[in-house]
Amino acid sequence: xxxxxxxxxxxxxxxxxxxxxxxxxxxxxxxxxxxxxxxxxxxxxxxxxxxxxxxxxxxxxxxxxxxxxxxxxxxxxxxxxxxxxxxxxxxxxxxxxxxxxxxxxxxxxxxxxxxx
Amino acid sequence: xxxxxxxxxxxxxxxxxxxxxxxxxxxxxxxxxxxxxxxxxxxxxxxxxxxxxxxxxxxxxxxxxxxxxxxxxxxxxxxxxxxxxxxxxxxxxxxxxxxxxxxxxxxxxxxxx
Numbered sequence: 001x002x003x004x005x006x007x008x009x010x011x012x013x014x015x016x017x018x019x020x021x022x023x024x025x026x027x028x029x030x031x032x033x034x035x036x037x038x039x040x041x042x043x044x045x046x047x048x049x050x051x052x053x054x055x056x057x058x059x060x061x062x063x064x065x066x067x068x069x070x071x072x073x074x075x076x077x078x079x080x081x082x083x084x085x086x087x088x089x090x091x092x093x094x095x096x097x098x099x100x101x102x103x104x105x106x107x108x109x110x111x112x113x114x115x116x
Numbered sequence: 117x118x119x120x121x122x123x124x125x126x127x128x129x130x131x132x133x134x135x136x137x138x139x140x141x142x143x144x145x146x147x148x149x150x151x152x153x154x155x156x157x158x159x160x161x162x163x164x165x166x167x168x169x170x171x172x173x174x175x176x177x178x179x180x181x182x183x184x185x186x187x188x189x190x191x192x193x194x195x196x197x198x199x200x201x202x203x204x205x206x207x208x209x210x211x212x213x214x215x216x217x218x219x220x221x222x223x224x225x226x227x228x229x
Contacts (some may be wrong), residue, residue, distance in 0.1 A: 033216060043160075043206065043219045055214065091159060104150065105217055107159040 004108035006092050012114045018080040021111045024073055025094030034077050034106060036114055037089040043091075049075065050097075082115045089113070118142055118205045120149075120190075129197050130228050137192040139159035139181075139207030148184045149190040150217070151181055151207040158208065166190065177201070199229045 003022040013019050025032045032035040033048040047057040052069045060067070064083070079086055089112050093105040120141045129135060141149060151163040164175025164220045171183040192205060207220040 031216075042221045046214055048216045085144075091201075100150070104162045104165060109159045 004037075004092055004094050004106050006090075006108035006111050007026055009109060010110060010112045010114075012064035012116065013082055015083055015115055016081045017115075018078065019086075019113060019115075021077040021113070022092050023039060023077070023092030023093075023108060024107055025075070025092070026096075027073065029096045029106075030068060030072075031095045031105075032075050033093040033095075034075070035093065036088045037110075038088045044099045046077070047092075060100045082113075084115045087114050118147075118209045118211050120209050120220040122205075122207055123157050123219070124225050126224045126226070128226045128228065131198050133173060133201055133227075135192070135194040135197045135201070135225070137205055137207075137225070138178045139190045139192065141190060141207075141209050142188070142189050147180075147183070147185075148210055149183060150205045151175065151179070151192050152192075152208060152219075154204045154206065154222075156203065163192070163205070182207050197225070199227045201225060202227045 004026055005023045030051050035043055036046055039044045044059055046059045047071045048055055049065045053107040060108055065079055066078045089110045091110045092108045095105040098104050119138055148165045152160040153163045154160045160194050160215045163179050164173045164181055166173045166183045179194050181190050185188050204222045204224045207209045208217045211218050
């Protein structure tokens with residue numbers, strides 16, 4: 001398996017523009033997570049899905065952020081409009097929950113977003 | 117709720133020195149604990165995990181961690197670090213009643229050749 005695939009790897013955009021980050025989880029995994037990593041705040045969970053359904057979006061900073069998972073193999077994180085403070089590395093991760101027991105989460109390479 | 121705390125923010129060691137990074141978890145029933153590593157510019161990778169059984173867990177690249185229930189700790193150790201161990205290390209625990217991972221703030225390790 002190729003692992004969790006994120007695109008793009010780097011994104012530079014101007015303030016006010018819409019940004020869409022993409023993630024393909026590992027096939028067969030039933031959980032998908034979006035994390036944001038910054039120097040100031042460390043690693044923060046933004047939202048996670050179980051079987052394509054959003055379970056907890058309490059980490060989404062504000063209404064400018066939205067995430068979708070239209071099917072088991074694809075998810076997007078959208079920021080509209082983007083602001084300089086959104087600059088961070090965004091990680092997608094997926095995992096398989098076996099019999100209600102946690103297994104490890106596998107992370108993608110991340111998308112480094114710079115909003116100027 | 118389950119959470120973890122890492123008190124060492126930045127650790128600097130010379131090669132061949134021994135390493136111990138602290139991780140304390142909050143009590144919450146069944147404990148599953150993880151250590152992840154993030155090499156510079158890369159994504160998080162699993163180093164080791166504890167679910168049950170032997171409290172001394174061995175992971176990749178010579179790392180190990182010991183689950184000490186009485187101390188609510190899951191410290192990461194390595195007897196002799198290498199320059200290539202320079203990275204950020206995260207302790208993590210699944211949140212109670214939810215199916216996501218709570219990560220500690222991370223410890224940056226710098227190994228000087």
